[in-house]
Amino acid sequence: MRTMIASLAGDVHVQATGRVGSGPAVVLAGGLGAAWFDWDAVVALLAPHARVLVYDRPGTGDSGPALAPATLAREVAVLDAVLAGVSDVVLVGHSMATLHVEAWARLRAGRVRGVVLVDPDPEVPGAGRPFDLSALVARWVLRLGLDGVVARHGLRLRRWAVTGSTLGRSDRADPELVRRVYGRPSVARAVLDELASYPGQVAALERLRAFRPLPHVPFTVLTAGRRVFPEHLALAGQVPWGTNVLVPGSRHMVPVDRPDAVALAVLKALRGV
Secondary structure, eight states: OEEEEOOTTOOEEEEEEEOOSSSOEEEEEOOTTOOGGGGHHHHHHHTTTSEEEEEOOTTSTTSOOOSSOOOHHHHHHHHHHHTTTOOSEEEEEETTHHHHHHHHHHHTGGGEEEEEEESOOOOOTTOOSOOOHHHHHHHHHHHTTOHHHHHTTHHHHHHHHHHHHSTTOSOOSOHHHHHHHHTOHHHHHHHHHHHHHHHHHHHHHHHHHTTOOOOSSOEEEEEEBSOOOHHHHHHHTTSTTOEEEEESSOOSOHHHHOHHHHHHHHHHHHTTO
């Protein structure tokens, strides 16, 4: 079921699939520039077991234009709108969205059944606000009003991002959907805005970590490939029960390369493992 949910940040596109009942829901939050259909393989595995919600952040995917700049507070508010009326949820975030779901878990601890962070950006907890060259470039592009130039190359940038971050080096999404979504000017501007906001969002989460503990629920960090990242170990190690799991056979877009690994982590959280 496709719905549009109003939020102060703009209209948010939500796809709801799976079982509707009294059990926990699962929410899937995509990484920078992702769209709802990048989760299709994960949704297919989870839908028989739970209600699954996938959403596009303001300006991206099929959501309306962003009405407020990207900040961690904005992303928490968007999740509040998506999860209105949901009292029990497993939060799944990929890449940059791991910041958003961790923040929501800390602020809404009583409503969280589990947290799965999928190949987070490698920022060590406690490191503070990182220096990020891509964020500086994005701010410069927005300040000069060059986002329209970026928008004209939206399809090419999507292709470059997917081929560089999937093992198969190919986009498995419906080409017509990709053309429709990444041809929208609002998507390029929203992605640039999120990219520019990244250091500030990391810093905001660091402040939150100091006084809002994580709930005592399954907390899993999935790492793409076979290499252990100290940053991911440190992220999982924020709580004694945190787990870092390597996912061989995948690059950064784990939901595309290894949807089974994401689904397994979610099912374990649903069962309290």
